[in-house]
Amino acid sequence: MVGAVLVRAGRVIGRGWHRAAGQAHAEIEALRDAERRGQPAVGATLYVTLEPCSTHGRTPPCTEAIRKAGIRRVVAAAIDPNPAHEGRGLRWLRRAGIQAEHGLLAARSARLNEAFHHWIVCRRPFVTVKAAMTLDGKLATASGESRWITSAAARAVGMRMRLGADAILAGVNTVLADDPSLTWRPARAGVRPHRLRRIVLDALGRTPLGARVVSDEQAELTTVVVTSAAPARRREALAARVRVWIAPGEDRVDLAWLLDRLGTEDVTHLLVEGGGEVQASFLEGRLAQRITLFYAPIILGSKDALRAVAGSGFSASSGIPKLHSIEWRRVGADLMLTARVDYPEGTAGGG
Numbered sequence: 001m002v003g004a005v006l007v008r009a010g011r012v013i014g015r016g017w018h019r020a021a022g023q024a025h026a027e028i029e030a031l032r033d034a035e036r037r038g039q040p041a042v043g044a045t046l047y048v049t050l051e052p053c054s055t056h057g058r059t060p061p062c063t064e065a066i067r068k069a070g071i072r073r074v075v076a077a078a079i080d081p082n083p084a085h086e087g088r089g090l091r092w093l094r095r096a097g098i099q100a101e102h103g104l105l106a107a108r109s110a111r112l113n114e115a116f117h118h119w120i121v122c123r124r125p126f127v128t129v130k131a132a133m134t135l136d137g138k139l140a141t142a143s144g145e146s147r148w149i150t151s152a153a154a155r156a157v158g159m160r161m162r163l164g165a166d167a168i169l170a171g172v173n174t175v176l177a178d179d180p181s182l183t184w185r186p187a188r189a190g191v192r193p194h195r196l197r198r199i200v201l202d203a204l205g206r207t208p209l210g211a212r213v214v215s216d217e218q219a220e221l222t223t224v225v226v227t228s229a230a231p232a233r234r235r236e237a238l239a240a241r242v243r244v245w246i247a248p249g250e251d252r253v254d255l256a257w258l259l260d261r262l263g264t265e266d267v268t269h270l271l272v273e274g275g276g277e278v279q280a281s282f283l284e285g286r287l288a289q290r291i292t293l294f295y296a297p298i299i300l301g302s303k304d305a306l307r308a309v310a311g312s313g314f315s316a317s318s319g320i321p322k323l324h325s326i327e328w329r330r331v332g333a334d335l336m337l338t339a340r341v342d343y344p345e346g347t348a349g350g351g
Contacts, residue, residue, distance in 0.1 A: 001049075003048070016028065045074070050109065051085075051087070053085070054089040061089075063093055067093075073099040077103070077108070124262070127287055127289055131294070132154065151296070166270070168197070172206050183198075199223050207224050209238070224243070226253075227249050227250050227253060280312075286321065293308070
């Protein structure tokens with residue numbers, strides 16, 4: 001996600017942003033915008049959130065277009081995180097006689113593209129664990145009732161989070177209990193749909209053939225991840241409707257293997273939404289990079305109520321992940337916590 005602004009004599013003469021992979025980069029869009037306005041870019045300053053590219057990829061290099069346009073100065077917020085390209089674009093511009101600098105609002109730019117940066121370096125998707133719970137950390141009653149814990153405002157924010165992800169993941173217990181659609185649903189009609197991949201962790205192949213994720217009009221976007229312990233007839237029945245991956249292991253899906261495979265298919269951001277055991281698996285496996293938790297002003301009680309984060313926990317305090325860059329926000333009647341997750345040195349974390 002990159003934006004660019006062209007400025008000359010204190011006036012904005014062009015704006016642009018990168019709409020999709022393979023389409024014109026933000027710098028090119030800003031130059032085209034200036035041209036439509038009848039504003040030549042000669043002598044202008046280009047402000048851009050990410051270092052301009054200097055190599056041929058799906059599009060020509062932006063550095064060459066910047067030089068040809070006669071831009072005098074380039075201010076980039078962040079350096080390209082790809083080790084093969086890091087700093088290369090700015091060095092190319094300087095050799096071409098263009099003043100080039102970076103660091104303005106660098107932290108905000110890094111946050112904007114934290115998922116892509118993680119994928120570029122680690123070749124695994126950036127994982128955000130998301131959960132909605134009561135003040136005492138419960139996901140649902142002992143009978144499984146959970147709709148709706150949080151307010152409509154919080155649910156709307158949660159839905160917008162899906163728009164920033166490439167794929168959404170839930171466990172089979174969530175599918176069995178709630179039959180979720182796991183789609184992005186726009187708030188108003190006429191908005192172009194966001195095609196969100198859906199991943200279901202289902203070691204034993206228990207996903208019903210009538211479940212929404214298997215039978216709706218977006219079934220081709222669903223992948224059910226099973227293990228060799230799933231009966232062959234169940235795997236075959238599911239494979240007739242959706243993609244089925246067989247992961248290593250038997251009673252549990254190997255999450256590290258799954259992230260590696262998703263990374264090869266250009267999934268840069270994975271949103272983990274479904275089930276306390278699933279949430280715990282990513283945290284205990286040191287595989288999550290960010291958490292987003294919604295707290296409703298409700299106290300459910302009961303030792304048998306389902307916990308938002310379950311699992312076996314950490315056996316020693318030295319292994320507990322630490323949260324940093326913590327942000328609190330009020331959303332309707334609820335509280336929203338978002339933070340980055342750090343793991344103790346010497347533990348695996350997938351980057």
